[in-house]
Amino acid sequence: MRKLHVTAELNGEAVEFLCEPRQTLLEVLRDVLDHTGTKEGCATGDCGACSVLLDDRVVCSCLVLAPEVEGRKLQTVEGLADGDHLHPLQRKFLEHAALQCGICTPGFLVAAKALLDRNPDPSEAEVRYHLAGNLCRCTGYDKIVRAVLDAAAEMRG
Amino acid sequence: MRELRYTAPASLAEAVSLLSDAGQDPRILAGGTDLLIQLRAGVRDAGHLVDVKRIPELNVLEASPEDGLRVGAAVPCASLVEHAAAGELYPGLVEAAALIGSTQIQSRATLAGNLCNGSPAADTTPALLALDATCVTAGPGGSRTRHVSELLVGPGRTSLEPREILVEIRVAAPAKGAADAYQRLIPRGEMDIAVVGVGAVLQIADGRVASARIALGAVGPTALLAEEAAASLVGKAPDEAALERAGALATSAARPISDKRGSAEYRRDVVSVLTRRVLASAIERARRRA
Ligand code: FES
Numbered sequence: 001m002r003k004l005h006v007t008a009e010l011n012g013e014a015v016e017f018l019c020e021p022r023q024t025l026l027e028v029l030r031d032v033l034d035h036t037g038t039k040e041g042c043a044t045g046d047c048g049a050c051s052v053l054l055d056d057r058v059v060c061s062c063l064v065l066a067p068e069v070e071g072r073k074l075q076t077v078e079g080l081a082d083g084d085h086l087h088p089l090q091r092k093f094l095e096h097a098a099l100q101c102g103i104c105t106p107g108f109l110v111a112a113k114a115l116l117d118r119n120p121d122p123s124e125a126e127v128r129y130h131l132a133g134n135l136c137r138c139t140g141y142d143k144i145v146r147a148v149l150d151a152a153a154e155m156r157g
Numbered sequence: 158m159r160e161l162r163y164t165a166p167a168s169l170a171e172a173v174s175l176l177s178d179a180g181q182d183p184r185i186l187a188g189g190t191d192l193l194i195q196l197r198a199g200v201r202d203a204g205h206l207v208d209v210k211r212i213p214e215l216n217v218l219e220a221s222p223e224d225g226l227r228v229g230a231a232v233p234c235a236s237l238v239e240h241a242a243a244g245e246l247y248p249g250l251v252e253a254a255a256l257i258g259s260t261q262i263q264s265r266a267t268l269a270g271n272l273c274n275g276s277p278a279a280d281t282t283p284a285l286l287a288l289d290a291t292c293v294t295a296g297p298g299g300s301r302t303r304h305v306s307e308l309l310v311g312p313g314r315t316s317l318e319p320r321e322i323l324v325e326i327r328v329a330a331p332a333k334g335a336a337d338a339y340q341r342l343i344p345r346g347e348m349d350i351a352v353v354g355v356g357a358v359l360q361i362a363d364g365r366v367a368s369a370r371i372a373l374g375a376v377g378p379t380a381l382l383a384e385e386a387a388a389s390l391v392g393k394a395p396d397e398a399a400l401e402r403a404g405a406l407a408t409s410a411a412r413p414i415s416d417k418r419g420s421a422e423y424r425r426d427v428v429s430v431l432t433r434r435v436l437a438s439a440i441e442r443a444r445r446r447a
């Protein structure tokens with residue numbers, strides 16, 4: 001099968017890869033670019049585990065074809081921390097014990113970052129609505145919501 | 158699995174010509190939130206995906222009280238929801254767009270895709286139908302404009318020709334004292350498909366209803382207009398009794414089926430309640446504008 005050549009920006013760095021037209025961004029991130037932080041839960045756009053930022057908007061990478069990202073900017077959970085310094089969201093998730101098995105966590109972190117980038121002071125209801133597309137089978141959500149609100153407060157300073 | 162071709166034309170002319178090669182079984186890819194799932198599930202097939210998101214004409218987003226609204230077919234719902242002027246002028250359409258799927262889905266899903274996918278339960282379609290929106294298309298024969306109502310044919314189908322591309326959706330500037338609203342019933346707060354959806358546009362002048370349009374979703378093979386219900390309001394004061402009557406009349410326009418989301422009988426009941434609520438919301442907005 002003829003492969004397509006794609007160049008994009010991933011977490012601030014230029015990347016290029018070959019893909020089949022049918023391959024999703026999620027498959028390429030994990031299997032070609034070795035960025036396995038992004039998880040697959042459902043592969044149908046329902047769970048949010050595969051959330052990444054595409055040109056600063058949060059999307060399900062299982063619903064994006066890899067060739068669609070030609071020339072676009074991508075951010076994944078791997079781009080959140082600054083070296084050994086965790087992003088405030090990551091730190092607050094640990095402090096609030098907002099994860100158990102952790103499979104949903106990268107998606108929540110990326111989706112929460114998209115929210116705080118746009119709205120540094122969200123209400124609890126706004127956080128809950130914004131994260132409605134991220135499913136967690138372990139935590140019961142409350143700790144996640146608290147972690148996001150706490151991170152937002154810290155980031156506002 | 159057969160070979161799939163992917164192209165992302167940068168111009169409308171190129172897209173039309175790519176779609177003209179019927180042998181390739183081409184399909185338009187916009188947000189992909191329905192199409193990619195349908196392809197994977199084998200519900201729809203394609204040999205060639207023509208990604209229209211890089212075509213400038215399909216990325217137009219403008220809203221003004223003079224010229225109304227233009228939404229390019231590749232504009233994601235998130236951009237519409239964030240557009241301040243669009244939200245002010247067409248709060249009903251924007252609340253419908255904000256109800257589609259999750260934040261992630263709204264980053265990709267488009268009004269045009271919601272319309273062309275042809276789901277009877279699409280949220281933005283009743284909102285557009287109530288607003289009497291028009292669709293500008295491009296095809297081998299040139300540009301055409303038709304009303305949303307003319308596009309709706311049946312579940313999963315529209316009147317678009319195989320080589321015709323929806324370019325943009327247009328809505329006229331709101332008439333003086335007019336406002337729109339959309340609400341749906343789902344069994345929970347978020348992330349579900351409408352059991353019933355109702356969109357309405359109401360114009361108030363001198364304390365009476367000057368004009369009205371009511372559109373129902375998820376209670377027929379396509380979104381449909383409740384014309385009798387709308388006509389019953391015209392010339393009347395928009396009071397409780399008028400709304401009650403309109404709700405009851407809307408019920409008789411509905412042609413629901415029973416499925417896992419609700420029985421036909423339940424849906425008819427919901428049509429009446431939701432119609433009243435949506436009208437009340439549109440009236441309140443129209444009064445603020447009048
Ligand atoms: S894996 Fe993409 S939404 Fe579940």
Ligand code: FES
Pocket residue numbers: 098099100101102103104105135136137138139
């Ligand atoms: S921590 Fe296990 S699914 Fe969320």
